[in-house]
Amino acid sequence: MLIINALKKINGNITDAAREIGLTRQALYRRVEKYGIRVMFIHTRSGMIYVEYLKA
Numbered sequence: 001m002l003i004i005n006a007l008k009k010i011n012g013n014i015t016d017a018a019r020e021i022g023l024t025r026q027a028l029y030r031r032v033e034k035y036g037i038r039v040m041f042i043h044t045r046s047g048m049i050y051v052e053y054l055k056a
Helices: 002-009 014-021 025-034
Strands: 037-044 047-055
Touching: 002 014, 002 025, 002 037, 014 025, 025 037
Parallel strands: none
Antiparallel strands: 037 047
């Protein structure tokens, strides 16, 4: 849940979310993969809009 909350807070930016929870970007990618977390966004002209975080 910590990873999902960090990604939500930072709008899906892996580098900033990793920094927020004290991991390297690579370590966060590994944990996202390990726990099967999928981040889904809709891209619009005005920017990204958060849609859903799924745990596979």
